[in-house]
Amino acid sequence: MKQVRKAPIIHLLSEGFIPDDVISFGQGIPFFGPPKTAVSEVEKNASQPKGFTYSTDQGFFELRCIIAEKLKKEQDVRVDPETQIMVTAGANQAFMNALLAITSPCDEIIFFTPTYFNYVMAAKMIGCKPVFSSTDKQFQPIFSDLESKITKNTKAIVTISPNNPTGAVYPSSLLKKINTLCADHSLFHISDEVYEYFVYDDATHRSPLRFDSMMDHTISLFSLSKSFSLSGYRIGYMVFPENLLDELLKAQDTIGIAAPSPSQFAAQKAIPLGSTHCKKFFSTLENNRMYIQKEFSKLSLVEHCWTKGAYYFFFNLNTTKSSWSLAKKLIENYKIIILPGEMFDVSHPSFRLSYGNLSEEGVKKGLHRLSEGLEQLC
Ligand SMILES: Cc1ncc(COP(=O)(O)O)c(C=O)c1O
Numbered sequence: 001m002k003q004v005r006k007a008p009i010i011h012l013l014s015e016g017f018i019p020d021d022v023i024s025f026g027q028g029i030p031f032f033g034p035p036k037t038a039v040s041e042v043e044k045n046a047s048q049p050k051g052f053t054y055s056t057d058q059g060f061f062e063l064r065c066i067i068a069e070k071l072k073k074e075q076d077v078r079v080d081p082e083t084q085i086m087v088t089a090g091a092n093q094a095f096m097n098a099l100l101a102i103t104s105p106c107d108e109i110i111f112f113t114p115t116y117f118n119y120v121m122a123a124k125m126i127g128c129k130p131v132f133s134s135t136d137k138q139f140q141p142i143f144s145d146l147e148s149k150i151t152k153n154t155k156a157i158v159t160i161s162p163n164n165p166t167g168a169v170y171p172s173s174l175l176k177k178i179n180t181l182c183a184d185h186s187l188f189h190i191s192d193e194v195y196e197y198f199v200y201d202d203a204t205h206r207s208p209l210r211f212d213s214m215m216d217h218t219i220s221l222f223s224l225s226k227s228f229s230l231s232g233y234r235i236g237y238m239v240f241p242e243n244l245l246d247e248l249l250k251a252q253d254t255i256g257i258a259a260p261s262p263s264q265f266a267a268q269k270a271i272p273l274g275s276t277h278c279k280k281f282f283s284t285l286e287n288n289r290m291y292i293q294k295e296f297s298k299l300s301l302v303e304h305c306w307t308k309g310a311y312y313f314f315f316n317l318n319t320t321k322s323s324w325s326l327a328k329k330l331i332e333n334y335k336i337i338i339l340p341g342e343m344f345d346v347s348h349p350s351f352r353l354s355y356g357n358l359s360e361e362g363v364k365k366g367l368h369r370l371s372e373g374l375e376q377l378c
Helices: 008-014 036-045 061-075 090-102 117-125 143-149 172-185 242-255 261-273 282-297 323-334 360-377
Strands: 085-088 108-112 129-133 154-160 188-192 218-223 236-239 302-304 312-317 350-354
Touching (some): 061 085, 061 236, 061 261, 090 188, 117 129, 323 350
Parallel strands (some): 108 154, 154 188, 188 218
Antiparallel strands (some): 302 312
């Protein structure tokens, strides 16, 4: 555990004083609330034993059938709710379950940089070695670099599309190539699809599950934290090759027994809504995205690329200052939170900006503070 860094957001925010009226481009949650039907389903079942006791480890069977139906409808993927779906306490737990099920100590897990820090932390915690593969200027994986990182110890390649922290959406052709690479080398493709509905312009999300006709090496992770704004309910799910079920059940039972039952009731109502819930709020996300793009293009210090997914921008800064110390000064002196690139395994000065949790007014005010802060501090 000692070799695992501190949870980085907690670390940054605990290091100094946080002004009351700070504007946060930090947290990766959406500004809108959950669907009303999901919340009332929890209330309706609150006093029934099924609403307050453990569920089966794998999750309510009715919910797994709803998930299977959703995957068939949206991704044309057929999976067996008995053996290939597990409901989890969010995608983070699903990732840990996956690693515990498929790895042994010293196995290597390939991540693309910039990375999502919790997954790297999970790999280190269980004694695996994270291996980093580069992305290009558009934050797309560089396939030749990926191939060169595969060794006899590699166990899995992790993709996150749409991506946190960059917002990049990987094209189907690339996801298919990665899947084939995994099949050829007997590796698992762990695919994080937490931001499946957050795509803009001409971007579309295609699950790599579509490209695994035998369903024998793809593990897909989903979450209700973003699409349905249920992050506090701790609910998500994973889809996997059926021969992993026994190992996954060992991990699930030990870590949390089952996902919270009230949250599973909420999920039963939320999942059939598909993207319709979050799409109701897309005009705010789109306007914020356009506004940030416009303002960034005026800042000579900022070098960024225009990605089409999630609600993040990742930008480089032309400065010699450390992004961690700049982030601290931006909080204390300019009342703005953005996350330094170090958190995402990027060593040059860079930041992740999340616009998911802000109103249009908040984004305008925040960008004004950010521009002023960067110009004066760099
Ligand atoms: C890429 C990615 N995966 C997983 C998670 C965690 O999701 P959950 O709340 O379902 O654990 C996040 C949260 O920010 C994320 O950005």
